[in-house]
Amino acid sequence: MTHDLLYERLADRMRRQIQRGVLRAGERLPSLRRLGRDQRISLATAVEAYQQLEREGLIEARPRSGYYVRAAPTAPSRGSRARHLSRTPMPVRNPALLGVLDVQSRRDLVPLHTATPASSLLPTAALAASVARAMRRDPETALSYTVPQGLPQLRERIAERYAQCGAEIDPDEVIITAGAMEAISLTLRTVTRPGDIVILETPTYHGLLQAVAAHGLRVLELPNHPGRGIDPAQLRELLERHAVRAALLVPSFNNPLGSLTGDEAKREIVAACAAHGTVVIEDDLYGELAYSGERPPPLRRYDDGEHVVTCSSYSKTLAPGLRVGWMLGGRRRSELLRTKSFSTVATATLPQMALIDFFARHDIERGLRRLRRALAGNAQAYRQAVLDHWPEGSCVSEPAGGMTLWVELPPEIDGQALFEAALAKGVGILPGHLFSNRGDYTHHVRLGCGHVWDKTTESALRTVGEVAKRLQG
Structure with missing residues (x-):
């Protein structure tokens, strides 16, 4: 292969990584010598590739420091602004959403399809x-109904935790639920009616689409951008064009992208929704899982309880099976509590009592530091495995937190086909079209990186890469 073709191919690959947000603005690039060694090319070829990107204004050379990305990442390549903002509100029409539960219930797969931390990363024995x-x-209390709102000591603990990130919460507005999904579903049932319009991000967690579908709502899709999350200007444009009843958003570490919406953008999002009478339902499930260790503020920090209902749980930080979550109801506390009472009466008492005991004896922050470090290391190892073993041209997200990776495949590889072929090899992944109302992202897959990084995981990622290369061929 000629020198010219080598440097052009390398520049083209890095150009696409910058445009898709895989390489982010301000990120330092490998040194010329390291690039040459990693790509097995000459120093002259590495120099030509960097110079080409520099001429295009995508990177810059800093004296005695190296090369850095200049261009800010754009929206996801298959989620352009015009494409999504031009759509009319639509019911959820993605038939593939009905079959995803079949895969999630399987226990014979290497679980790269789940966004759940491995039990070894959680305080299982202490719990x-x-x-x-x-x-x-107190076995009698543990096995009896409790009040629908939940045990007071646990509600106080939740309110205290939010106060540490600047959100002043009255424990009396906290309502305990059976996980975050029940909290979201109850909030949708309370604030919407069938046929109402709801804004969801794209891509977004397939479970949110399923919840919206169950309530007969219509969806407007709002792009979530790698590296910067939700654009308030795009949100305002949708609000001005449509009568939107609710916005169901994941501003802190969106699943599947892992992107974080900035603090000022969060403030603008709350203000825009308040101005249009739109209720914000915040899915704050991953808020505690910032790789930096700095917990980002929830949207509720910028609201007085009037317009934002925040939903979350301990499923990603302590124990998925305890099924303990919550709603921060604000002024809608009474309505939400009535819906909860009519739906499930109350959340199980024993898990609440166990968590109260756990918090009295253990520092949750210590466990979170360990979990965040592990997830950050996993994400980096998984990303590198994809870049090393999957087809050339595959682009993988660089999340700021959470436990998911979003992979864009070369256009000749179908995500559903890769998903099915991986299942046949005993590896679980999820096809990208599950994360869109209309089944977009057909050349994407999502990986969960909560499973420990070991030889089994590495082998599974290598296997999926080999399968993808065969599909490409």
């Missing part, structure tokens, strides 16, 4: 001891 103590201490 088991707390469950046992709660049963021994």
